[in-house]
Amino acid sequence: MPPGPPTVDREAEDALIPLSALQHYLFCPRQCALIHVEQLWAEDAATAEGQLLHAKADAARPETRPGVRVARGLAVRSLALGVTGRADVVEFRAAGADGRGQPFPVEYKRGRPEAHRADEVQLCAQAICLEEMFGVPVPEGALFYGETRRRHPVAFDGELRALTARIAAETRAMIAAMRTPPPVHIPACKRCSLQTLCQPARLEKAPSVRRWLATQIGG
Numbered sequence: 001m002p003p004g005p006p007t008v009d010r011e012a013e014d015a016l017i018p019l020s021a022l023q024h025y026l027f028c029p030r031q032c033a034l035i036h037v038e039q040l041w042a043e044d045a046a047t048a049e050g051q052l053l054h055a056k057a058d059a060a061r062p063e064t065r066p067g068v069r070v071a072r073g074l075a076v077r078s079l080a081l082g083v084t085g086r087a088d089v090v091e092f093r094a095a096g097a098d099g100r101g102q103p104f105p106v107e108y109k110r111g112r113p114e115a116h117r118a119d120e121v122q123l124c125a126q127a128i129c130l131e132e133m134f135g136v137p138v139p140e141g142a143l144f145y146g147e148t149r150r151r152h153p154v155a156f157d158g159e160l161r162a163l164t165a166r167i168a169a170e171t172r173a174m175i176a177a178m179r180t181p182p183p184v185h186i187p188a189c190k191r192c193s194l195q196t197l198c199q200p201a202r203l204e205k206a207p208s209v210r211r212w213l214a215t216q217i218g219g
Helices: 010-014 020-027 029-036 045-059 118-134 158-176 187-191 209-218
Strands: 063-065 068-078 083-093 102-109 140-145 150-155
Touching: 020 029, 020 083, 020 118, 020 158, 029 158, 068 118, 083 118, 102 118, 118 140, 118 150, 118 158
Parallel strands: 102 140
Antiparallel strands: 063 068, 068 083, 083 102, 140 150
């Protein structure tokens, strides 16, 4: 008898978190929780530009060049990392007649390279998804930044893979626990579209209960 369809682990599939949550978590765990636990979102010019850049990358037609097949908006997921999402662009290099080849993920970002590694972690998670899905190694990819208009190569070395696995585990645990960390006011807050909802400057230090009661009684 021919083998039956592969067994689907429904519990593991249902526990998958958005791949984008890893980048949100590395930028700010509270921002990640506000988006993925409390389901809050606020648009600003930067996020709108980013959404437009992703939409353009996803909407472009698939293309084939000599030795390369380009897939756009490819759905990816990894049960090992516990994430699911879409890759902006995946180039299958040295693709043969069957269209298979070496996956090379390319993630589009609106700004410029950052000092933190959030973008690299998101791209590395895509690579791990592709390895799990296609059963081939994915040693490198690239980040394309809208401001610089050029690709920045990223090697998926052991250090980056370990960081990606750790961040994925921490992010899944936070979302599963439905926990929102307290606010911490940092310089990066001024670049966050959720600043008004988060209110880090006002809520970082909890108000004095004694002072609040005195105010209420005095009023």
